[in-house]
Amino acid sequence: MKNYSILRLLFAVFLLYFAWPYIPEAVAPIEKLFWGAWLTFLILVIGGNLATLLNISHPPVMEQKVSHQQEKVQQHERNY
Structure with a gap:
């Protein structure tokens, strides 16, 4: 579902908004390592969320909608 990808992108930008002022204050090497990671x-x-949003990759299994007909076809393909 694209809604979840959009929400995760907005949440990531929200976290970046609050973290950005503290990043330049890092002085010690461990602080720089933390902010780099x-x-x-x-x-x-x-x-990852942009890739899902732009249909470059498949969404996570929990977010995929599989119809009953598609499920039968996939099960038939797995058997052969």
């Missing part, structure tokens, strides 16, 4: 994870989250 945090920003990397944020980019992965945004990229």
